[in-house]
Amino acid sequence: MLDGLRAAAFTYGEVGRTRGxxxxxxxxxxxxxxxxxxxxxxxxxxxALLAWGVQHRAGLRVQAxxxxxxxxxxxxxxxxxxxxxxxxxxxxxxxxxxxxRRGFAYGTLPGxxxxxxxxxxxxxxxxxTVTFTVTAFSRPASLLARLAGPAGRAAQSWMSxxxxxxxxx
Numbered sequence: 245m246l247d248g249l250r251a252a253a254f255t256y257g258e259v260g261r262t263r264g265x266x267x268x269x270x271x272x273x274x275x276x277x278x279x280x281x282x283x284x285x286x287x288x289x290x291x292a293l294l295a296w297g298v299q300h301r302a303g304l305r306v307q308a309x310x311x312x313x314x315x316x317x318x319x320x321x322x323x324x325x326x327x328x329x330x331x332x333x334x335x336x337x338x339x340x341x342x343x344x345r346r347g348f349a350y351g352t353l354p355g356x357x358x359x360x361x362x363x364x365x366x367x368x369x370x371x372x373t374v375t376f377t378v379t380a381f382s383r384p385a386s387l388l389a390r391l392a393g394p395a396g397r398a399a400q401s402w403m404s405x406x407x408x409x410x411x412x413x
Contacts, residue, residue, distance in 0.1 A: 252353045253353075256351065256383075258270075259351055273378070273380040275377070275405070282374070283372075289376065293347060299321055300410075301410030301411070303406065306322070307319060315337070318334070332356045357384070364378055
């Protein structure tokens with residue numbers, strides 16, 4: 245199944261827009277948390293983040309094309325238990341690999357309940373503060389997501405808080 249995702253088109257046109265101003269016509273989400281201090285904490289968080297650790301620690305099952313995140317990598321991110329499970333196909337849009345900033349963004353592929361992009365970035369400030377930011381834009385792409393309405397946005401907000409706690413130490 246993962247091989248078939250490599251050639252799939254993104255389900256939205258604004259690929260890469262979590263890097264800057266988020267596009268109009270989508271629900272926007274941006275959450276940030278301080279997760280520690282110092283270079284060691286930054287490196288520890290970055291390693292976990294780039295090994296799909298945030299998703300795993302937040303309770304998701306990730307079936308990815310590689311153990312570490314790389315541009316172009318594909319994954320099925322599963323949320324749920326037993327037969328009540330949603331499989332959300334994604335592809336990594338970009339990877340950030342700077343001395344004081346690391347992370348990645350993935351975009352939705354056909355079969356994902358929403359259309360959009362989500363970015364996960366760890367920053368090390370000059371004063372040593374380490375922050376983790378989740379940025380996303382999305383809109384419903386399936387009947388289920390459209391019917392969920394505000395509950396779907398609440399679920400995304402809930403999941404973003406889980407992501408922040410997952411990397412919080």
